[in-house]
Amino acid sequence: RLDRYGFIGLGQMGYQMAKNLQAKLPPSDSIRIFDLNADAVQRLAEEMKASTAGGAVVEIAKSVNEAASDSDTVITCLPEPSHVKGVFSQILTPDLPKKDRIYIDCSTIDPSSSRQVAEQVASAGQGQFVDAPMSGGVVGARAGTLTFMLGAPDSLVSKLEPILLRMGKAVHHCGPQGTGLSAKLANNYLLALNNIATAEAMNLGIRWGLDPKTLANIINVSTGRCWPSEVNNPVKGVIETAPASRDYSGGFGISLMKKDLKLAIIAADEAGAKLELGGRAREVYEEAEKAENCKGKDFSVIYRFIGGKE
Numbered sequence: 191r192l193d194r195y196g197f198i199g200l201g202q203m204g205y206q207m208a209k210n211l212q213a214k215l216p217p218s219d220s221i222r223i224f225d226l227n228a229d230a231v232q233r234l235a236e237e238m239k240a241s242t243a244g245g246a247v248v249e250i251a252k253s254v255n256e257a258a259s260d261s262d263t264v265i266t267c268l269p270e271p272s273h274v275k276g277v278f279s280q281i282l283t284p285d286l287p288k289k290d291r292i293y294i295d296c297s298t299i300d301p302s303s304s305r306q307v308a309e310q311v312a313s314a315g316q317g318q319f320v321d322a323p324m325s326g327g328v329v330g331a332r333a334g335t336l337t338f339m340l341g342a343p344d345s346l347v348s349k350l351e352p353i354l355l356r357m358g359k360a361v362h363h364c365g366p367q368g369t370g371l372s373a374k375l376a377n378n379y380l381l382a383l384n385n386i387a388t389a390e391a392m393n394l395g396i397r398w399g400l401d402p403k404t405l406a407n408i409i410n411v412s413t414g415r416c417w418p419s420e421v422n423n424p425v426k427g428v429i430e431t432a433p434a435s436r437d438y439s440g441g442f443g444i445s446l447m448k449k450d451l452k453l454a455i456i457a458a459d460e461a462g463a464k465l466e467l468g469g470r471a472r473e474v475y476e477e478a479e480k481a482e483n484c485k486g487k488d489f490s491v492i493y494r495f496i497g498g499k500e
């Protein structure tokens with residue numbers, strides 16, 4: 191095979207990303223897939239093989255080691271820092287053949303954990319580890335329109351871009367390893383706050399007697415405009431395609447928002463950056479996640495949590 195790929199972590203995002211990558215690789219390449227969820231691996235392998243799009247040869251790995259050992263490029267898409275550290279402690283065993291591999295981690299984790307793993311990869315003589323967290327959600331993963339924030343040495347960018355563009359539409363090189371995650375967490379910190387602020391502002395206006403759509407239309411041409419007000423408005427009926435209009439189902443889960451905010455706060459602490467609002471916002475997401483009428487929902491359900499008029 192010309193280029194061998196390994197893909198570890200076939201959840202909501204990874205499943206769709208691996209599928210797009212496989213379909214867009216030439217048949218001279220191969221992709222070896224692995225997840226702890228054997229059903230997901232089996233289902234994905236069958237879907238890939240049944241696809242008329244052609245693509246790379248599909249192989250099923252029985253362990254993370256098998257997914258990595260022969261590969262030139264290994265992509266990971268795992269939930270939290272502990273999963274990434276755990277997977278790499280399994281990969282980086284003394285019997286793993288030394289090779290100049292590229293490890294692309296698309297998980298949203300904190301920059302310090304990411305740097306730690308990158309150092310372990312380098313000192314084990316196993317190649318280079320870069321961070322490429324993404325935005326665009328499950329919809330973007332399925333459509334292959336993700337935006338990647340890449341933290342990698344300049345010398346690798348031209349090699350990494352075409353790989354990532356098989357799963358997304360844009361790659362922003364942010365600087366050296368770890369900086370992709372810094373960009374991702376800074377953005378998601380702002381998103382976490384904007385979401386709460388939008389819920390509060392909408393509730394305020396509605397209780398003052400304003401029509402929700404009229405208020406949103408004004409905000410969206412004024413200085414309060416933001417993604418939660420314009421695209422993911424938390425009030426039912428304002429945006430028909432937003433999760434709020436389908437009882438907050440689908441979308442960006444409240445537990446993922448809570449996780450990203452927690453990671454941003456950890457990274458801010460390490461950098462000595464003071465966050466006045468982060469701590470309180472974290473409490474709001476933590477409490478909302480436990481509330482019976484909010485758990486498992488899109489993060490815009492904060493509107494319901496704060497007692498927004500429905």
Ligand code: NAD
Pocket residue numbers: 198199200201202203204224225226227230254267268269270273276277296297298299324325326327328441442443446
């Ligand atoms: P997910 O929980 O759906 O999937 C994670 C997958 O990793 C699961 O299939 C799980 O079985 C697998 N896994 C866990 N430990 C493993 C191990 N040791 N070996 C092999 N597989 C293992 O999560 P997701 O929604 O796909 O998100 C993945 C990452 O992408 C997260 O860090 C998340 O924050 C980030 N992200 C998610 C979204 C989104 O909208 N879902 C958007 C942007 C970024």
